[in-house]
Amino acid sequence: MGIKIGDLDIANEIVDLRYQLVRTQLMLEKIVNSNTNIITPSPEDMKEINDKAFQDIQEKYKSLGIHKK
DSSP states (O other): OOOEETTEEHHHHHHHHHHHHHHHHHHHHHHHHHOTTOOOOOHHHHHHHHHHHHHHHHHHTGGGTOOOO
């Protein structure tokens, strides 16, 4: 039994998120290193990506009431 906050098992979430983060970083490195002419996201694209990522966190952890500062 791990530490829970609401219905969130913190230990399982940390391991899952770490795996996803490392996997994503490795995939991105492979893509960038294989495509020298790659176009990076614009500041507007990055804002949209950040907003979508935050919205995903809010949806996944509704019971925690997460809001932007």
